[in-house]
Amino acid sequence: MTGDEQREADALRTRDIVAEARRLREVIAAAEAELERTHADAYELVQEQTDRLRDASTREREMPLRSMAAELAVDARVSDRTVQSRLFEAHRTVTQYSATWEAWRDGRLSRAHVRVIVDGGAGLPDGDARAAYEHDVLAYAEATSAARLRSYAEQVAEKHNPVTMQERHDQAVQSRRVWLEDLSDGMSMLGAIGPSVEVHGVYDRLTRQGKAIKAADRVARREAAEREIEREAARRGEREVVESHSTGSGAGFGLPEYGTADGAGDPEVADGFADDVAEAAVWFDQRTLDQIRTDLLLDMMLTSTPSVDGARGVVEGGLGAIRAHVQVTVPATSLAGTTAGGAELDGKCAVDPETARILAGNAPGFDRVFLDPIGGSVLAVDRRHATAAQKRYLMARDVRCRFPGCRRPTRDCEWDHREDYALGGKTDVENLGAFCKRHHTLKHAAGWTVVQHPGGRLQFTAPSGLEYTDDPPPRVMFIPDPSPPDLDRFAELDAPF
Numbered sequence: 299m300t301g302d303e304q305r306e307a308d309a310l311r312t313r314d315i316v317a318e319a320r321r322l323r324e325v326i327a328a329a330e331a332e333l334e335r336t337h338a339d340a341y342e343l344v345q346e347q348t349d350r351l352r353d354a355s356t357r358e359r360e361m362p363l364r365s366m367a368a369e370l371a372v373d374a375r376v377s378d379r380t381v382q383s384r385l386f387e388a389h390r391t392v393t394q395y396s397a398t399w400e401a402w403r404d405g406r407l408s409r410a411h412v413r414v415i416v417d418g419g420a421g422l423p424d425g426d427a428r429a430a431y432e433h434d435v436l437a438y439a440e441a442t443s444a445a446r447l448r449s450y451a452e453q454v455a456e457k458h459n460p461v462t463m464q465e466r467h468d469q470a471v472q473s474r475r476v477w478l479e480d481l482s483d484g485m486s487m488l489g490a491i492g493p494s495v496e497v498h499g500v501y502d503r504l505t506r507q508g509k510a511i512k513a514a515d516r517v518a519r520r521e522a523a524e525r526e527i528e529r530e531a532a533r534r535g536e537r538e539v540v541e542s543h544s545t546g547s548g549a550g551f552g553l554p555e556y557g558t559a560d561g562a563g564d565p566e567v568a569d570g571f572a573d574d575v576a577e578a579a580v581w582f583d584q585r586t587l588d589q590i591r592t593d594l595l596l597d598m599m600l601t602s603t604p605s606v607d608g609a610r611g612v613v614e615g616g617l618g619a620i621r622a623h624v625q626v627t628v629p630a631t632s633l634a635g636t637t638a639g640g641a642e643l644d645g646k647c648a649v650d651p652e653t654a655r656i657l658a659g660n661a662p663g664f665d666r667v668f669l670d671p672i673g674g675s676v677l678a679v680d681r682r683h684a685t686a687a688q689k690r691y692l693m694a695r696d697v698r699c700r701f702p703g704c705r706r707p708t709r710d711c712e713w714d715h716r717e718d719y720a721l722g723g724k725t726d727v728e729n730l731g732a733f734c735k736r737h738h739t740l741k742h743a744a745g746w747t748v749v750q751h752p753g754g755r756l757q758f759t760a761p762s763g764l765e766y767t768d769d770p771p772p773r774v775m776f777i778p779d780p781s782p783p784d785l786d787r788f789a790e791l792d793a794p795f
Contacts, residue, residue, distance in 0.1 A: 324405025331403035337388035340366055344385070357743060364736075365744035365761055372702040372758070372766045379736075391416050394425070395432055401440065410444035418451035421466050422459055431458045467493075484650040501591075508590035515583040522582075627694070684713045684730055691727055695754050697771045701737035702758065708732040714741065716750040731756065 299307070347362035364378070367385060371378035391412060392399050398415050401407045407415075415435055422428045434454045439447050459466070474492045481487055490497065585593070627641065641654035684692065693708040711732035717723030728750065733741060740746060745761040754770040 323408070327405045327408060328403050330409055331399060334388045334399065334402075335392055337370075337385050338392040340370065341385040341389035357739070361740070361744040364740050365746070368701070368737075368740060368744075368746070369760045369762055369764065372760070373764070375703060377703050377705075378701075387416070394428055395419070397432055397436060398439075401436060406440050408444065411439050411447060414444050414447050414451055415439060418448070418455045421461065421469075422455060423461060427458045427460070431455055434458075484653070500595075504591040504594050505587070507594050508587045511583060511590055512587060519582055627697075684725060688725075688727055688730065689713065692730055692732060695727070695770050696732040698732070699734040699737055700731045700756055700768055700770075701733060701740075702766050702768045704734060704737055706734040710734065712738045714738055714748075716748050716756075728752070 341363075344363045344366050348359050351359050351362070363382060363385070367382035368378040370385075371381040374381070395412075395416055398407065398412055402409070402412050415432065418435070419428050419431045422431055431451075431454055435447070435451050438450055442450075471493055474490075476488065476490045479487045479489065583590075629641070641651060692713065696708050696711075698704065698708060699706045699711050711734050713730050714733040715723040715725070716729050716731065719725065723729050731750065731754070741748060747759045749757045749759075751757065756768045758766045758768065760766070
């Protein structure tokens, strides 16, 4: 095959790959659009159920949506809060942006394009404005990327929006929030949405502080380099003086002129030892600007006091007296240094062994938890409320809210009697479990039933009759390392908070 034939064959194969990728994207887009329509249908059903509860309380009127979201979430193994938002977004997309949904179903748009169009028109107050906005945006959306579409969609929405920017900002500022997302390798992400001026101001201050630290580090490095140059010049001068005046009897045998044969009394050796000690005391900042910004943010958030303290007089010591609390579960073998894993934070994410040891070294106390040596499950007054000991046991066993898919830590949960206490249910660990307030309310108000089996396994029955199970978080058992790490270096470490 000649070179031209090979290039033509490669080009033909590339065209086939591109065509197949396009076909698959169209298939995926059609499936995603149909799922969106199904979610919209679910929201329609919820609205019908809610309308039938016209005379009910506010909480009872919330239950149809929350229960529907819970069923779909458990089946899809995602958070019911996430599904609840998706149901609303799906209904808005299908009913208010039907042309956009049809283009998505036909494969002319991706999910990312649809989200940009729907989010861009979220502030438009009526159907006429949305229709004009969608008409102007849709043609451009089919010819460009979602990232490029965003700025154009914002401009078009601004043109069709009769509400002023100030009015929209006053409304948007009500949605400010902070959220947490756990990543891998003992890392997490803290996000925040707030007014642009303040958020940019925070970032600018962190950047300026970080650059000041980097500037100070450059000065320290320059001064250290200058001292090294001066010391090297001094050493060369002393060496020339010593060599020109060497007349002692030891010189003929190659022995040091000053002191003993090992040079202990040599001023050059002594001066070099002093230089080494001085250099050991010099610390250079190796962090990047991003790393410094992160460290500054965490340091200030964990140690500083807000300038406006609305809790003074209500909270003893005010907001500045409130300290961060985290629950870390650490295997005793990791504290002893015979294993290097197993520590976790609130049952959500892993914690590196060094941080776990630092936290343990500064903790005021410990709760000891015994685990089954084979399966790793937690091993083990009848009164209405759980005792402190029972709560510690349940926190160790359940770790987080027991509703399928929920990850709220047990310290923020309520203690639910599987068999109602008023109906004879006992207050013991085999009849108790952690439920966050949201799912505790859902369980009692929306008709969910729960049966608890030995070992903490829960069997849920939804109002639809479908059944789901939830087990306590599994434990990973770690085998001791062949050679334990040196614990002396951990004894000198300070807590990071």
